Amino acid sequence: MDSKTLQNIQRVLKTKKSGKLVALNLLTRENSTFLQDNDVVVFLDGRDTFCMRDIDRLGEDFTNTGKVLFIAAETNCWPLLYAHFSKTLLNLFNPKTQHAPWNWSFKENQICTTLQIEAFLRNEEGPYPFPNSGGFIGRWRKVREFLQLSWEVYKKMLKSDQQDDQAAAALAFLLSNDNSIVLDTRAKFIQCSDYREAFDNYCTPNTTLVNKETGSVPYFHHHNADKSFLEPYMQYVGNISKESVFECFWISGDTGRKIYLKDVCQEQRML
Structure with a gap:
């Protein structure tokens, strides 16, 4: 480009x-x-x-x-x-x-x-x-x-x-x-949640987030609200990450580096 x-x-x-x-x-x-x-x-x-799981199999699952x-x-x-x-x-x-x-x-x-x-x-x-x-x-x-x-x-x-x-x-x-x-009617790839729903539609068996209603394990999460509603999401993921090895992350558009959501949660709580 x-x-x-x-x-x-x-x-x-x-x-x-x-x-x-x-x-x-x-x-x-x-x-x-x-x-x-x-x-x-x-x-x-x-x-x-943000990403909710590694994307190694994304292309295969889509195909x-x-x-x-x-x-x-x-x-x-x-x-x-x-x-x-x-x-x-x-x-x-x-x-x-x-x-x-x-x-x-x-x-x-x-x-x-x-x-x-x-x-x-x-x-x-x-x-x-x-x-x-x-x-x-x-x-x-x-x-x-x-x-x-x-x-x-x-x-x-x-x-x-x-x-x-x-x-x-x-x-x-x-x-x-x-x-x-x-x-994506069953959130196989992208989970969209209204800010009022937060993460209520997730359960956490083993080490991942599963949509309770569809049984899917989405690759990405998208919350339908402005930035002010991101904090409760970060807090939630920060809390469950204490109990599992699951890690949500962004990929930096500048460096390509993974930015783990749990780390951002911790930084927010320290402010």
């Missing part, structure tokens, strides 16, 4: 609603020589996502699903039930082809119901039926196509007061009409 592209990404990430989507769109336009269409890539929010793109998923239909989407109608059409795979207009609660039905039809039923744009894993070709569609939705379908990266991703998921693009 050249320095100009990196500077542009850093600039747009400072925007309130569109920064992440714009940055990802810039990445898809980057003429990368090191990424092939069939490569497996992972995108995660940087400030509120075994037979899917080409998993989008992180959560329990909350954000933001389609809130803010400027309330009591509005959206006409869904593919902004590139003008094709209308959904040939009716429906209100926001119907969009959420349709998302849930479509999520379960494409993958399997689970407690997480709504897209979370904070993470995805997939083949580079399909990731690029999905991000481009999300960007088109953002620019051409959403009004200015509706333009939100997660709303665009949710509508792009519907419009993709592609059974190989699925939501």
Whole structure:
């Protein structure tokens, strides 16, 4: 990635609603020589996502699903039930082809119901039926196509007061009409938790965190809140790390070094 592209990404990430989507769109336009269409890539929010287990088998586990793109998923239909989407109608059409795979207009609660039905039809039923744009894993070709569609939705379908990266991703998921693009409805790869849930959906048999509801052992955790809610998560992981050898970590984007969450917890408690 050249320095100009990196500077542009850093600039747009400072925007309130569109920064992440714009940055990802810039990445898809980057003429990368090191990424092939069939490569497996992972995108995660940087400030509120951390690894929950080593990723040695991540590629193998993903390949075994037979899917080409998993989008992180959560329990909350954000933001389609809130803010400027309330009591509005959206006409869904593919902004590139003008094709209308959904040939009716429906209100926001119907969009959420349709998302849930479509999520379960494409993958399997689970407690997480709504897209979370904070993470995805997939083949580079399909990731690029999905991000481009999300960007088109953002620019051409959403009004200015509706333009939100997660709303665009949710509508792009519907419009993709592609059974190989699925939501991670059972948190096999990315666990999304609302700050109100904290880690209540985890148990700790042996040395790892297991989702009690699905039995999955996610690779990554993403908490749906701002930085102020990260501290309770850190405290929780810090407490369980005293009883097991399990270690959550970030990977530094600057040095590539693992930063263990339990160490950050300890530093926080000493402040």
